[in-house]
Amino acid sequence: MAPGGGTPPQEAVDAVAYFNEAWTPYHAVLATCRRLIDAGYEINERDAWTLKPGGKYFFTRNMSAVCAFAVGGSHVPGSGFVVVGAHTDSPCPKLKPNTKASSERFLQVRTQNYGGGLWYTWFDRDLGVAGRVVVKRAGVDEKARHALVKIDRPVMRIPSLAIHLNREMNNGFAVNFQQHMVPIIANAAEAALGVGSVDAPEPKRAKASDEGASEKNAGRHHPALLELVAEAAGCDPADVCDFDLQLCDVQPSTIGGAKNEYIFSGRLDNLASCYASLAALIKATSDDGSNLAEETGIRMLVHYDHEEVGSDSAQGAGSSMTEDAMRRVCRALGGDDVEGAAERSRRKSFIVSADMAHAVHPNYADKHEPGHRPRFGDGVVIKHNANQRYATDAVTAWLFRELGERAGVPVQEFVVRSDLGCGSTIGPILSTRTGIRTVDVGAPQLSMHSVREMCGCDDVKHSVAHFTAVYEGFTKLDETLMVDGAVGNLCRPCD
Template sequence: MENQVAVDLVEFLNASPTAFHAVDEAKKRLRSAGYEQVSEREDWKLEAGKKYFFTRNHSTIVAFGIGKKYVAGNGIYIVGAHTDSPCLKLKPVTKVSKGGYLEVGVQTYGGGLWHTWFDRDLAIAGRVIIREHKDGSESYSHRLVRIEEPIMRIPTLAIHLDRDVNDGFKVNKQTHLAPVLATSVKAELNKPASKNGSAETASSDDKKLDEKTSSRQKHHSLLLQLIAAQAGCKPDDICDFELQACDTQKSVIAGALKEFVFSGRLDNLCMSFCSLKALIDSTSADSSLQEETGVRMVALFDHEEVGSDSAQGAGSPVMLDALSRITNSFSSDTKLLPIAIQRSFLVSADMAHALHPNYMDKHEENHQPKMHSGLVIKHNANQRYATNAVTSFLFREIAAKHKLPVQDFVIRNDMLCGSTIGPILASGVGIRTVDVGAPQLSMHSIREMCAVDDVKHSYQHFKAFFQEFSHLDAKLAVDI
């Protein structure tokens, strides 16, 4: 029998080619579970026992269920993850024409394994800002778009023209990564006819500098037509967009024994999904929040892959704003927020490095996370991860109670360590934090892999955390 949590993960992944789509899919699942959307632009009127969520930039989402016995100053128990993954994002001006080809200008986002993007069937997804005409007036809307069929490709150079390529392929991110959209000849033949019956030409476009046609100088008309068709508008009504190249190959449960998930964006949509499902399921039963004294929360941030320094990243006030507004909704006493923060706890969930059978020397002998062996608790003495003995113990105790496997990871001393949203939020908010993640291979590749068992382990561990942390935390006192 297939692991149903992994099956649900695959559905989530296939619905989420971008951070915007991941947030949209999360919204659908939360609404179906009875969560109410609140706006950061308005005053919140929250009630104990109710469930809420809000989005920022439609690429970050925070959802929370308030315990029926919650009072201001009580703790908030959070699993934090991120919605973004390394990718190729379209530039503000994408029109590139070289050697009889129409190419699309892209910029690298995050630390991707860019050689894995070559010879893949690529599509485009993201969001567009649309000009709308209603009752003689103009308005603007934000729409998600997704072209699912392959329309682009980044071809490799034939080995006959680079005989040394197998000795080391070094990608030039500026000159090698532009995807091919079409040939100039075919694009010219397929241009739509203008009002006078002639095909539109580049020279006629260049003469039109008004707002509605300026985008034609920035982007190939063919690209705009494809985007407009998906957005349900005219090309001239596209005001701006944030789009990225996407692999068209679907996420699947695979392997000879169906034990793996093969997919892009496992880092970090796997942890985003597991935490979201755990929150929904831990707050769905009628009695699930009846005895809860705290708040159960999931926070999925954008821009982790580029440092989190944005209005919607973990380095922004999103987390502190959420904690503050929840606390202040139940009391006007400003002294209660610092107390609530000290009673709160964050599980920073970001995928971990599984032991690679072909590169065994990249892990030290005592810290070799393996697939099917549960969540990995990440440690780093230099605070690249925010785990300490207290936070590790508390998270490990939950695993022990439910007989869930758990592992430890420390980077080799002669290697540089990555980081997560954990240290950012721990230092910015002052909240106790443990860094964890499910083990995976091929991190930051266009196609990654993890184990279906670890998807289930992660979900179960996060769900147990939500259900039991307030009781467990009361048993351990440190700063007294």
């Protein structure tokens, strides 16, 4: 650490390592799966499930979403699920299907906006490329394979226009994504001659036998881009069938601040929630220190894709993924033999929708509702909205707050100003599809949807502790709560 700096909590150090692996939703799921396997989780969604109390399992969808769960050692049919949900995607420029563009002797790459980013922050950054490639190796076999690629050196750049050519630039710059967000990848003349920079590794050259096979991509992508992608995928350019790639800032995530109290990173929204929920699940289902053996329910996390664009996909929160998992778990654990087991299970369940929250900005404090200004270091934020942009209500807020207080973890509240619009999360979608009680929460952060964001190290620690407390304490706390059972003949006698 830097001289004079403090020692950040281990949770923050581990989170930074996770962020540096998780450049894209695909890489985030891979990083999560590696940690789940190390913690003893196993399964495949396409296999028949044989589950047992105390067992730990996971599956992926599209390799951009993942569901993991552990069955309580004292499970009985009809027991509830305790779920923490998050999302793996973040706003970014994604490559278009036909990327090939050029202007003024520069080779460029066409991109499209994914989500609602602060696009001006992407200018003048050193950009790499990462994502998924579909590879089919000619002459090897007839199988098409999914491969992850991560080009972690600067290969592209979106340059700003000099102030001398637009004196009004500092008075406001409206980014036209179609016109302005076309990064430079190479000098046309040098690319044609196969000349590289002195420090850059020699690009992989297409073999003569590849020329015919490469015709399918010749009109769509520059050879310079295909060579970079093929090298990262470990194949020949002609083997690249298609890809889903995005631009990424190559500057690593890091711990910073005078006292090492902050995390500076891209994609904190929402990888910080992914990491915290993962660390909490592993802690709450470990063989050492957790109370999983006494648990009657199922502890689950689900990391979805496509939240930033509405969650409507086969691997988004609007899909059948959560319901499929719950239904199969109930059946595999004998729920089909007990009347209403699956339905009763949902009535006993609880979902925590974890998505980052807006910390109060010291230079724009007036943008926050005066009585609800989340601050770094003060714990996870419970989000409220009367119009159901967040799924929180009095009961779910109390459950989450009470579990944190019992664990000694601070908590704070957020509601947007009444004269501003409010974003939304996976919470309302999940509560609508499943009928399960849901609370919306998140750690506070600044620079949301920028290429580079920041949060507090202590809030990562608080998030892990709070989510762990939810996993370990919800079932017992819920037994003391009376809501729908407090009417008619079901009314509990007053003490």
